[in-house]
Amino acid sequence: MKFSNLLxxxxxxxxxxxxxxxxxxxxxxxxxxxxxxxxxTIRYYNIPINTLEKVESSRLINYTYNSMDKSxxxxxxxxxxxxxxxxxxxxxxxxxxxxxxxxxxxxxxVEDKNLETFYGIANTDNPDQIEMYSTGGALAYDxxxxxxxxxxxxxxxxxxxxxxxxxxxxxxxxxxxxxTFDIGDIFTIRLQWTEIYSSEEYKIxxxxxxxxxxxxxxxxNYHTEIGAGGSFFTADMLVTNEFPCEMIILHDDNAxxxxxxxxxxxPTVLIEVSEQEGALENVINELSPTGFATPLGNVIDDSIYxxxxxxxxPIINLIIxxxxxxxxxxxxxxxxxxxxxxxxxxxxxxxxxxxxCIKTDILRNVLIISVPAVLSGLLSFFLxxxxxxxxxxxxxxxxxxGVVTAIYLISSLWYIISLKRMKPADSVKEWEN
Amino acid sequence: MNILELKSVTKTYNIGSEKPVYALKGIxxxxxxxxxxxxxxxxxxxxxxxxxxxxxxxxxxxxxxYLDGExxxxxxxxxxxxxRNKKIxxxxxxxxxxxxxxxxDNIALPLLLxxxxxxxxxxxxxxxxxxxxxxxxxxxxxxxxxxxEMQRVAIARAIVTDPEIILADEPTGSxxxxxxxxxxxxxxxxxxxxxxxxxxxxxxxxxxxxSRRFYIEDGQIREVI
Numbered sequence: 001m002k003f004s005n006l007l008x009x010x011x012x013x014x015x016x017x018x019x020x021x022x023x024x025x026x027x028x029x030x031x032x033x034x035x036x037x038x039x040x041t042i043r044y045y046n047i048p049i050n051t052l053e054k055v056e057s058s059r060l061i062n063y064t065y066n067s068m069d070k071s072x073x074x075x076x077x078x079x080x081x082x083x084x085x086x087x088x089x090x091x092x093x094x095x096x097x098x099x100x101x102x103x104x105x106x107x108x109x110v111e112d113k114n115l116e117t118f119y120g121i122a123n124t125d126n127p128d129q130i131e132m133y134s135t136g137g138a139l140a141y142d143x144x145x146x147x148x149x150x151x152x153x154x155x156x157x158x159x160x161x162x163x164x165x166x167x168x169x170x171x172x173x174x175x176x177x178x179x180t181f182d183i184g185d186i187f188t189i190r191l192q193w194t195e196i197y198s199s200e201e202y203k204i205x206x207x208x209x210x211x212x213x214x215x216x217x218x219x220x221n222y223h224t225e226i227g228a229g230g231s232f233f234t235a236d237m238l239v240t241n242e243f244p245c246e247m248i249i250l251h252d253d254n255a256x257x258x259x260x261x262x263x264x265x266x267p268t269v270l271i272e273v274s275e276q277e278g279a280l281e282n283v284i285n286e287l288s289p290t291g292f293a294t295p296l297g298n299v300i301d302d303s304i305y306x307x308x309x310x311x312x313x314p315i316i317n318l319i320i321x322x323x324x325x326x327x328x329x330x331x332x333x334x335x336x337x338x339x340x341x342x343x344x345x346x347x348x349x350x351x352x353x354x355x356x357c358i359k360t361d362i363l364r365n366v367l368i369i370s371v372p373a374v375l376s377g378l379l380s381f382f383l384x385x386x387x388x389x390x391x392x393x394x395x396x397x398x399x400x401x402g403v404v405t406a407i408y409l410i411s412s413l414w415y416i417i418s419l420k421r422m423k424p425a426d427s428v429k430e431w432e433n
Numbered sequence: 434m435n436i437l438e439l440k441s442v443t444k445t446y447n448i449g450s451e452k453p454v455y456a457l458k459g460i461x462x463x464x465x466x467x468x469x470x471x472x473x474x475x476x477x478x479x480x481x482x483x484x485x486x487x488x489x490x491x492x493x494x495x496x497x498x499y500l501d502g503e504x505x506x507x508x509x510x511x512x513x514x515x516x517r518n519k520k521i522x523x524x525x526x527x528x529x530x531x532x533x534x535x536x537x538d539n540i541a542l543p544l545l546l547x548x549x550x551x552x553x554x555x556x557x558x559x560x561x562x563x564x565x566x567x568x569x570x571x572x573x574x575x576x577x578x579x580x581x582e583m584q585r586v587a588i589a590r591a592i593v594t595d596p597e598i599i600l601a602d603e604p605t606g607s608x609x610x611x612x613x614x615x616x617x618x619x620x621x622x623x624x625x626x627x628x629x630x631x632x633x634x635x636x637x638x639x640x641x642x643x644s645r646r647f648y649i650e651d652g653q654i655r656e657v658i
Contacts, residue, residue, distance in 0.1 A: 428485070
């Protein structure tokens with residue numbers, strides 16, 4: 001039979017009950033939107049898990065200092081202590097730091113408010129409001145961290161791979177800038193930091209730095225805090241609405257800004273030990289009294305464990321949702337197919353084969369599910385995208401629609417298998433009864 | 434020449450592990466073009482089984498069935514479906530229509546299944562509707578029609594592919610007497626125009642309108658003269 005004829009006949013039943021079809025659309029819409037939410041939540045945690053699992057953590061130590069309980073003076077002393085020790089110890093081969101800085105993007109020497117990146121530079125005359133600075137910033141990576149923790153990029157190159165122009169610092173920007181800048185663009189940012197900071201005294205310093213765009217972070221942003229026994233943030237996790245880093249910049253000792261400045265806020269020190277036997281234990285023993293010195297592998301394992309714990313709830317939700325969806329969609333499908341089965345008798349007397357009856361049934365099912373699934377998926381996708389937490393990807397939409405379609409087709413297949421092969425005479429007899 | 438001929442046709446059903454039940458026992462039956470044939474018998478006598486075999490809805494257990502001079506191969510489903518589509522038209526007691534669809538869809542269905550394009554099928558279906566006197570109902574939904582109108586739709590669908598044989602299983606069973614008579618008159622007229630019409634009926638008055646009458650009892654058939 002011609003496909004156009006098959007399609008036409010399949011739509012007989014498809015067009016049957018507009019109200020029932022509308023109800024099915026609403027039901028599928030609700031299922032799709034819930035699936036998108038649950039799947040995106042699972043992915044929200046799974047991407048940092050995947051990132052962390054790829055980190056080569058042997059011979060690396062994570063050192064942090066709990067700056068929340070201590071003064072900045074104590075923090076500086078602790079970091080300085082680590083660096084001094086690193087210079088003298090043969091157990092340490094490299095040391096790298098990351099930290100956050102407040103920034104603004106400058107245009108013609110003044111901050112560009114259109115880019116909405118700066119939150120506090122105007123407050124320099126009023127240091128009482130310095131807490132406003134915590135709403136925005138940049139994350140500075142040194143080469144060791146850039147090498148060990150590659151970023152999840154939407155496009156562009158990793159910091160460690162990008163060759164920036166002379167006098168420029170390579171930067172990976174937040175995905176929101178993807179339509180504002182191109183890779184290779186150079187612009188000026190103003191970094192600021194507290195040069196002296198204690199509960200009574202602080203002085204704010206500035207440095208204007210040219211940055212060159214190396215790439216853009218993945219559109220999905222992740223944030224999580226890894227606690228107990230040390231902490232580590234991947235850049236992807238920091239660039240989030242909760243902590244809106246605008247960019248990750250690479251620095252080294254030749255960077256045109258004082259690298260000490262950014263160590264005063266949220267510092268993380270990554271230490272690579274030498275290949276000497278016992279180097280890892282030696283460094284940990286030496287640094288533990290001044291902060292949290294932990295094998296990076298342990299931190300990553302703890303982080304992955306915690307992330308997986310956080311994934312457990314959405315996974316349970318997903319399973320429940322799939323069961324509910326299977327029952328609901330299977331119900332709609334079952335009711336439609338009881339009617340469709342009656343139609344088989346009519347098709348038989350008009351000259352259809354069993355195969356044509358089944359093809360009609362399958363095509364009808366595809367039509368019934370695909371139109372509302374795609375429409376509901378698109379509507380859900382754009383609805384959820386419009387929410388402030390913009391963490392959705394096209395794959396959430398595709399997965400949700402795919403799950404609904406799969407449930408529908410499996411329930412159809414189940415029904416077709418259960419039908420076995422019906423003889424035309426039996427079908428007519430059943431129909432007449 | 435016989436348009437259809439059954440030779441020693443037997444049909445058995447295996448119910449559980451008991452001996453096979455004979456629905457038809459060595460039936461010999463033939464029909465020519467232009468004949469209107471009534472088949473009568475009590476319930477369970479095998480008349481519907483016979484009609485199903487003639488209509489290629491069911492297979493036979495033994496014997497031979499020749500249609501238009503060719504032996505029917507029941508093992509070939511596509512071949513059997515094609516015969517149902519091209520050579521046989523069905524009219525059932527409960528009409529056998531897609532009630533939630535339009536008259537046009539119902540009449541065009543055999544044409545669509547027979548690979549006729551949608552546009553051409555629509556034209557042919559309208560022509561069949563005119564022949565059955567229901568062209569004014571062409572765009573109506575079947576469920577809004579009366580019993581007599583529905584049976585006319587079934588007749589239009591049965592003739593739309595211009596088949597050689599029309600099989601009617603209790604075509605008046607769901608209709609009042611007057612309407613039933615009109616329907617049978619239509620069927621008989623079709624026979625007079627060259628088609629072979631076989632009607633299974635309980636109703637003697639219907640049978641009397643046909644050119645030949647058969648009675649089937651305990652799976653065996655005899656002609657009533």
